[in-house]
Amino acid sequence: MFTRTGRIATGVALLALAVSACTAGSSTNPGSTGGSTGGSGGGSAGTITIGLVAEPASLDFTKVDGAAIPQVLLTNIYETLVKQDQDGKIVPSLATAWKVSDDKKTYTFDLTPNAKFTNGDPFTADDAVFSINRVKTDWTISLKAAMNVVADAKAVTPNQLQVTLSKPSNDWLFRMTTRIGAMMDPKGVDALATKPVGTGPYVFDTWNRGDSITLKANANYWGKQPAYSTVVLKYFKDGTALNNALLTGTINVIGTVQAPESLAQFTGNSKYQVIEGTTNGEVVLSFNNAKAPLTNLKLRQAIRTAIDHKALMDTCWAGKGTLIGSMVPPTDPWYEDRTGDFPYDQAKAKALLAESGSATPTLRLRVPNLPYAVACGQVVKSQLEQVGITVNLDQLEFPAAWLQTVFKDHDYDMSIVAHVEPRDLPAVFGNPQYYTQYNNPQLQADIAAADAGTTDEQVTDMKKAAQELSQDAAADFLFLLPNLIVADTGITGLPKNAITESFDLSALAKG
Amino acid sequence: MILRVLQRLGILVVSLLASSVLVFAFMAVLPGDPARVALGVNASDEAVAQLREQFGLDRPLVVQYLDWLGGLLTFRLGNSYVSGAAIGPQVADRLQVTLWLVLTATVIATLIAIPLGVLAAVRHRKPSGLVISAISQVGVAVPAFLAGILLITVFAVQLGWLPANGWTPPVVDPGMFVKQLILPALSLGLVQGAVLTRYVRSAVLDVQQEDYLRTARAKGLSPMAAMRRHGLRNAAIPVVTVLALQLATLLVGAVVVERVFVVPGLGSLLLDAVGQRDLKMVQDVVMVIVVAVLVINVVVEVLYVVIDPRLRVGQR
Numbered sequence: 045m046f047t048r049t050g051r052i053a054t055g056v057a058l059l060a061l062a063v064s065a066c067t068a069g070s071s072t073n074p075g076s077t078g079g080s081t082g083g084s085g086g087g088s089a090g091t092i093t094i095g096l097v098a099e100p101a102s103l104d105f106t107k108v109d110g111a112a113i114p115q116v117l118l119t120n121i122y123e124t125l126v127k128q129d130q131d132g133k134i135v136p137s138l139a140t141a142w143k144v145s146d147d148k149k150t151y152t153f154d155l156t157p158n159a160k161f162t163n164g165d166p167f168t169a170d171d172a173v174f175s176i177n178r179v180k181t182d183w184t185i186s187l188k189a190a191m192n193v194v195a196d197a198k199a200v201t202p203n204q205l206q207v208t209l210s211k212p213s214n215d216w217l218f219r220m221t222t223r224i225g226a227m228m229d230p231k232g233v234d235a236l237a238t239k240p241v242g243t244g245p246y247v248f249d250t251w252n253r254g255d256s257i258t259l260k261a262n263a264n265y266w267g268k269q270p271a272y273s274t275v276v277l278k279y280f281k282d283g284t285a286l287n288n289a290l291l292t293g294t295i296n297v298i299g300t301v302q303a304p305e306s307l308a309q310f311t312g313n314s315k316y317q318v319i320e321g322t323t324n325g326e327v328v329l330s331f332n333n334a335k336a337p338l339t340n341l342k343l344r345q346a347i348r349t350a351i352d353h354k355a356l357m358d359t360c361w362a363g364k365g366t367l368i369g370s371m372v373p374p375t376d377p378w379y380e381d382r383t384g385d386f387p388y389d390q391a392k393a394k395a396l397l398a399e400s401g402s403a404t405p406t407l408r409l410r411v412p413n414l415p416y417a418v419a420c421g422q423v424v425k426s427q428l429e430q431v432g433i434t435v436n437l438d439q440l441e442f443p444a445a446w447l448q449t450v451f452k453d454h455d456y457d458m459s460i461v462a463h464v465e466p467r468d469l470p471a472v473f474g475n476p477q478y479y480t481q482y483n484n485p486q487l488q489a490d491i492a493a494a495d496a497g498t499t500d501e502q503v504t505d506m507k508k509a510a511q512e513l514s515q516d517a518a519a520d521f522l523f524l525l526p527n528l529i530v531a532d533t534g535i536t537g538l539p540k541n542a543i544t545e546s547f548d549l550s551a552l553a554k555g
Numbered sequence: 556m557i558l559r560v561l562q563r564l565g566i567l568v569v570s571l572l573a574s575s576v577l578v579f580a581f582m583a584v585l586p587g588d589p590a591r592v593a594l595g596v597n598a599s600d601e602a603v604a605q606l607r608e609q610f611g612l613d614r615p616l617v618v619q620y621l622d623w624l625g626g627l628l629t630f631r632l633g634n635s636y637v638s639g640a641a642i643g644p645q646v647a648d649r650l651q652v653t654l655w656l657v658l659t660a661t662v663i664a665t666l667i668a669i670p671l672g673v674l675a676a677v678r679h680r681k682p683s684g685l686v687i688s689a690i691s692q693v694g695v696a697v698p699a700f701l702a703g704i705l706l707i708t709v710f711a712v713q714l715g716w717l718p719a720n721g722w723t724p725p726v727v728d729p730g731m732f733v734k735q736l737i738l739p740a741l742s743l744g745l746v747q748g749a750v751l752t753r754y755v756r757s758a759v760l761d762v763q764q765e766d767y768l769r770t771a772r773a774k775g776l777s778p779m780a781a782m783r784r785h786g787l788r789n790a791a792i793p794v795v796t797v798l799a800l801q802l803a804t805l806l807v808g809a810v811v812v813e814r815v816f817v818v819p820g821l822g823s824l825l826l827d828a829v830g831q832r833d834l835k836m837v838q839d840v841v842m843v844i845v846v847a848v849l850v851i852n853v854v855v856e857v858l859y860v861v862i863d864p865r866l867r868v869g870q871r
Contacts, residue, residue, distance in 0.1 A: 101831070102638040109595035186598045237639065253645060254819025255722060278721075281827075284704075285817045288719035292711045444587025444832045452591065 091274040095295040099279035104236040114223040118546035122226035122242035132375035148212035158266040169199030190219035271553035301528035304362035321540035325464040325525035334481035342400035344517035348386035350393035360419035366524040370514040371469040378506035406434040412442030589832040653820035663744025672755025694749020703742035720817040739816040758790035799855040
């Protein structure tokens with residue numbers, strides 16, 4: 045009897061040993077991947093933990109695409125010459141001021157003399173030249189194309205940069221607020237995937253893959269010191285787990301609420317604050333514009349008229365969000381409310397269908413298996429069927445299966461996708477090769493004119509493009525995704541609108 | 556004896572080869588292009604083609620398979636399509652997390668199942684035995700993730716005794732590690748324990764019919780003492796078999812519980828990799844699991860011999 049127990053005890057001890065041996069060799073130990081020599085400082089408020097959804101695949105956004113990487117790194121670790129504020133305006137960052145020449149081709153930036161990289165190197169115009177040129181030479185993600193318009197970049201003085209474009213482009217300055225405008229140190233690009241070096245208010249500390257990324261306040265930051273000495277970004281695949289983490293105090297902030305109907309457990313509780321802002325995420329009911337039957341304008345207009353957008357948003361996104369009517373969010377300078385173009389009217393929709401030549405068409409609605417798309421897909425189906433359109437709804441696994449079937453093979457009539465990239469009207473509807481296959485020379489001309497003109501002309505031309513897009517019913521614009529944040533009461537400086545590529549942590553403070 | 560070992564090894568090699576072919580074939584027929592998924596929606600066709608070439612996806616399938624197999628044989632697991640990071644260390648990290656979870660759950664399951672199963676069998680005609688039987692039946696019907704959600708709601712959200720989710724390596728903060736391990740291990744362990752209780756009960760019931768137990772009782776031992784002294788070891792063979800099967804299932808089956816409790820284990824690594832069409836990662840993880848399952852089976856065969864000396868006779 046005694047020996048038997050002894051044997052079992054030995055077995056358990058061996059198992060425990062085996063497991064702890066694995067642990068000792070683990071590479072997830074914090075402290076093993078310190079990213080800089082900048083050290084940490086500032087921050088009397090201690091540690092704040094923010095729950096997010098998508099974990100980066102890598103820390104190198106020059107080679108790996110995906111919104112999760114700049115969400116962490118941009119503005120927080122890497123800074124840009126200019127950045128976008130919460131109202132969508134382009135404001136100074138590392139460049140304190142800039143001038144545009146009369147031919148709109150030469151930009152002269154005055155750079156702050158105080159900024160330092162977290163490895164100790166000062167930030168100069170040479171670094172800016174290096175960073176801009178490197179986009180063309182070393183970057184591989186498709187967004188790098190926005191830098192093609194640059195003909196030359198040179199340092200006039202250590203604190204003045206001159207960039208010459210091959211043609212006038214308003215869009216270029218805007219793209220400089222995104223990740224391609226990130227300023228890097230020639231001596232800090234050896235290990236971008238694991239050790240990012242920037243000039244920002246935070247330094248990269250550790251990354252526990254599958255769990256969290258930790259940033260520390262940058263003691264030598266040239267701007268205002270962050271209030272928190274440590275920011276932990278913790279990743280949750282499951283929306284309920286994210287909510288539970290806040291309810292039980294594991295995290296202090298839910299960066300993006302996944303299911304708006306779950307807000308109810310936080311509203312009215314004085315322990316939490318709910319912040320509602322906007323995003324760049326237009327939820328689009330996209331049409332295959334190059335393939336019958338949706339080449340038919342009347343049919344496209346009938347679909348737009350048959351959809352009750354308010355009811356749809358209430359049903360599938362708990363009434364949170366903004367009705368837009370075209371491909372422009374309210375934070376872009378050329379926003380106009382275009383919801384009046386096709387007011388909900390079932391009788392009118394039926395009349396338009398009759399005009400289209402087929403009163404009872406059948407369409408395939410192929411949506412990615414994402415919560416918003418699945419929820420909205422069912423509402424769209426039922427609303428369209430009320431006016432006589434038969435909808436075959438199927439779900440495609442996202443991203444792989446959807447990308448192959450809808451995006452690459454164009455094997456669809458309608459789909460539902462949130463286009464979350466900023467200022468993406470030109471990318472989605474200006475390029476006939478894109479999956480929407482929308483070919484409208486007038487719209488393309490408007491987009492080109494907007495890019496080349498003065499900033500006022502840009503606004504006028506983009507408004508025209510958005511109007512044209514809406515009236516030609518190139519797609520239906522279901523609604524704009526809301527930005528929903530829940531945080532412990534007293535935390536201030538959270539980015540209300542998610543309209544940049546970054547989750548800007550620089551203004552965080554304890555109220 | 557040597558022939559037997561060689562035979563076992565031969566079967567092991569053939570099973571590994573066969574599963575590697577199956578795994579590779581399944582990945583090859585999966586819709587979706589890893590290069591396009593890696594590059595995202597804005598990538599041009601040229602960029603996708605270039606990346607396919609870089610990944611070696613433009614080569615014939617047989618060449619790709621042999622290349623991968625060669626890597627496995629030399630313990631080079633390669634780099635992830637998506638992040639470019641080495642796969643080996645990631646798998647090792649995730650595996651140790653899952654091992655903690657699965658082993659703790661198995662210990663909990665065993666601690667529950669053996670006493671309760673024996674009790675249910677010894678008292679199978681009395682109310683207490685029937686109650687245990689009924690409860691274990693309910694436990695079998697409850698999926699582990701549901702148990703997890705219930706445990707979170709009660710012990711984390713309502714009572715606030717334990718964290719709702721998360722994972723801390725034991726070397727970083729042992730206290731937090733234990734706190735965060737309890738609920739996920741319980742939700743797996745309770746359900747597995749319920750299943751195991753039923754097997755223990757029926758195994759013990761079988762043993763109770765045996766003559767040697769009646770003899771032990773006749774010598775004056777109480778039912779429980781007779782069971783401890785003579786019955787348990789004989790009932791152990793079927794129980795160990797089921798336990799090994801459960802262990803193998805848990806290695807992958809923990810994935811849902813890992814998601815509910817935000818535990819960065821092997822299952823969630825596999826699930827993410829499938830979603831991102833990180834085929835190399837998927838192939839490697841699945842092969843690691845296949846190896847683990849086959850090894851568990853070999854260990855169980857050895858255990859049979861340890862438990863039941865009668866099985867050793869034929870080998871001498």
